[in-house]
Amino acid sequence: MKAKVQVLSLESNISAGRRVKDVVLKALIYLSALITILLLLGLIGYIFYRGLPHVTWEFLTTQRKVLEDKIGILPNIIFTLYMILTALVIALPVGVGAAIYLNEYSNNKGLVRFIEFSTETLTAIPSIIYGLVGMLFFCQKLGLRSSVLAGSLTLVVMILPSIIRTTQESLKTTPQSYRDGALALGATKWYTIRTIVLPCTIDGIVSGAILAVGRIVGESAALLFTAGAGYVLVTNYFRALSTSGGTLSVMLYVYTMESGEFSVGFAIASILMILVLIINFSAKAAKKRLKKIG
Amino acid sequence: MKARNITEQVMHVIFVVCGMISIIAVVGISAYMIISGLPAIREIGLKDFLFGQVWKSTASEPLFGILPFILSSIFATSGAILIGVPIGLLMSVFLSKIASTKVASSVRPAVELLAGIPSVVYGLVGIIVLVPAVMDVFNLKSGSTLFSAIIVLAIMILPSIVSVSENALNAVPKKFEEASLALGATKIETIFKVSIPSAKSGITAGVVLGIGRAIGEAMAVMMVAGNVANMPKLFSSVRFLTTAISSEMSYASGLQKQALFSIGLVLFVFIMIINIVLNTLLKGGYKDEG
Incomplete structure (x- = not known):
């Protein structure tokens, strides 16, 4: 393609006006690229510059002591982990199951399209709406109140679409001959899925899970109403489920907007940025492996 | 053979249920939004709600205009x-x-x-x-x-x-x-x-x-x-x-x-x-x- 361009464009016959237009547009394109990259580098650099000095061992390993006016985020790290764990434990089987249904079982094209439309709709719904419905349904109707469990259940619905999509993509790249071979040897459908299809899909499931972790870590609006902003240390998982617990993102909001603790905000922001970098990197690695197998 | 058939049937049903979950979620969310959103609109009046220019939700005579x-x-x-x-x-x-x-x-x-x-x-x-x-x-x-x-x-x-x-x-x-x-x-x-x-x-x-x-x-x-x-x-x-x-x-x-x-x-x-x-x-x- 590149070589062709040079051969085909007759540079000498181009009028000055056209040439100027070309240069201007090209400059604008490079400028846009430059703006985007500088923006990202500036953002990351500034957040680390303001935040990293405040990320101390004490900050990471203690809880907030109101009387001593000290802020630690250990409880919030634990709440975030518990919420990731709970949401994934529920969403992964359901999401993978949905993808298997769409790709392996259903032969009703209309229904598949309707399910896919619903899944896309779930992606489009803003998190504040999830927060409202989560509050009405999980906190009030099911009586879970503002708790880690109510927050996790709300997150389950929010992360389902990405798990379904990545698993489905991976299922589509699994060669049909694998399934045919297993079925021809007398295996039943579920046995084929369990032993042949699912192992081939593992990387799609993993990258879906990583994307979901990213969404959970960054979520704030939905969790503010469903899980609250608790900062008291609860290490027992099952007790934590029923207590109000703020994740790191929620606490970033609460500390900066309600207490004006900007340095704490930036410290949490730098931790979040490091997590985002790790998550993006590992999602890419998982995808690469996926491609190799497919 | 029979046990295997039952497992097959059960798994099929499980996958169908998983497949429907997105639809259930969307329908549920829509239903909740409509059911919980309508009463106030009915009380305030659709026109006053959508085109009212003043939002004073905590005043003694509250106004709920969301324009x-x-x-x-x-x-x-x-x-x-x-x-x-x-x-x-x-x-x-x-x-x-x-x-x-x-x-x-x-x-x-x-x-x-x-x-x-x-x-x-x-x-x-x-x-x-x-x-x-x-x-x-x-x-x-x-x-x-x-x-x-x-x-x-x-x-x-x-x-x-x-x-x-x-x-x-x-x-x-x-x-x-x-x-x-x-x-x-x-x-x-x-x-x-x-x-x-x-x-x-x-x-x-x-x-x-x-x-x-x-x-x-x-x-x-x-x-x-x-x-x-x-x-x-x-x-x-x-x-x-x-x-x-x-x-x-x-x-x-x-x-x-x-x-x-x-x-x-x-x-x-x-x-x-x-x-x-x-x-x-x-x-x-x-x-x-x-």
């Missing part, structure tokens, strides 16, 4: 699109047509990273850097304005516009571009007169996706827009549909709380319309040609 929120949301979204789309589109041209594979593959992660940054982080940098800057540059009393929100939203929607447009540009059949080049058009002319028009429906889909993101964003704009229920002006503090909900939810009760659910319903209707438009657009484009 300021609707207009602020629309203005902020339009502003973000106005700034974000040209930059995003040119960026996607860069990635798809200009940059070498090597450069593109090292720049693309940067765009993806922008998408991964949590909205509260954008909000935080917004209050500390952008809001004072806006105050200084435009000589205002406070930089917490609609304008600041527009800038933050423009940055936040950039990644969705870039990635969808890039896919659309990559899908333009090579023969179209080759024909244009063969007729003597320069590479840039080909991009702007052939590639972009051909990828129109995909690019529009990216824009619509961006509209959805911008109108649904809550935390980041709540942090930079000052959150006062004014009719929208570029350099005054405003409140959006999303932030109207989140700013009063924690203490609201009675009709005020129900009115917040009604705002949620209005937002939900906006999002559903956008989503249907998006789906229609994505079905077009070059799927089978090329």
Whole structure:
């Protein structure tokens, strides 16, 4: 393609006006690229510059002591982990199951399209709406109140679409001959899925899970109403489920907007940025492996 | 053999149930939004609710007009699109047509990273850097304005516009571009007169996706827009549909709380319309040609 361009464009016959237009547009394109990259580098650099000095061992390993006016985020790290764990434990089987249904079982094209439309709709719904419905349904109707469990259940619905999509993509790249071979040897459908299809899909499931972790870590609006902003240390998982617990993102909001603790905000922001970098990197690695197998 | 059959049947049923979960969730959410959103609208009156210009939810004679929120949301979204789309589109041209594979593959992660940054982080940098800057540059009393929100939203929607447009540009059949080049058009002319028009429906889909993101964003704009229920002006503090909900939810009760659910319903209707438009657009484009 590149070589062709040079051969085909007759540079000498181009009028000055056209040439100027070309240069201007090209400059604008490079400028846009430059703006985007500088923006990202500036953002990351500034957040680390303001935040990293405040990320101390004490900050990471203690809880907030109101009387001593000290802020630690250990409880919030634990709440975030518990919420990731709970949401994934529920969403992964359901999401993978949905993808298997769409790709392996259903032969009703209309229904598949309707399910896919619903899944896309779930992606489009803003998190504040999830927060409202989560509050009405999980906190009030099911009586879970503002708790880690109510927050996790709300997150389950929010992360389902990405798990379904990545698993489905991976299922589509699994060669049909694998399934045919297993079925021809007398295996039943579920046995084929369990032993042949699912192992081939593992990387799609993993990258879906990583994307979901990213969404959970960054979520704030939905969790503010469903899980609250608790900062008291609860290490027992099952007790934590029923207590109000703020994740790191929620606490970033609460500390900066309600207490004006900007340095704490930036410290949490730098931790979040490091997590985002790790998550993006590992999602890419998982995808690469996926491609190799497919 | 029989036990195996039963397992097969059970697993089939389980997968059907899993498959239906998205539908159940969407129907459930819609039902909840409608059921909880309608009572307040009925009590306030649809016209007074949608077109009322004053929101005084805590006054002794409360007024629940959400026109300021609707207009602020629309203005902020339009502003973000106005700034974000040209930059995003040119960026996607860069990635798809200009940059070498090597450069593109090292720049693309940067765009993806922008998408991964949590909205509260954008909000935080917004209050500390952008809001004072806006105050200084435009000589205002406070930089917490609609304008600041527009800038933050423009940055936040950039990644969705870039990635969808890039896919659309990559899908333009090579023969179209080759024909244009063969007729003597320069590479840039080909991009702007052939590639972009051909990828129109995909690019529009990216824009619509961006509209959805911008109108649904809550935390980041709540942090930079000052959150006062004014009719929208570029350099005054405003409140959006999303932030109207989140700013009063924690203490609201009675009709005020129900009115917040009604705002949620209005937002939900906006999002559903956008989503249907998006789906229609994505079905077009070059799927089978090329």
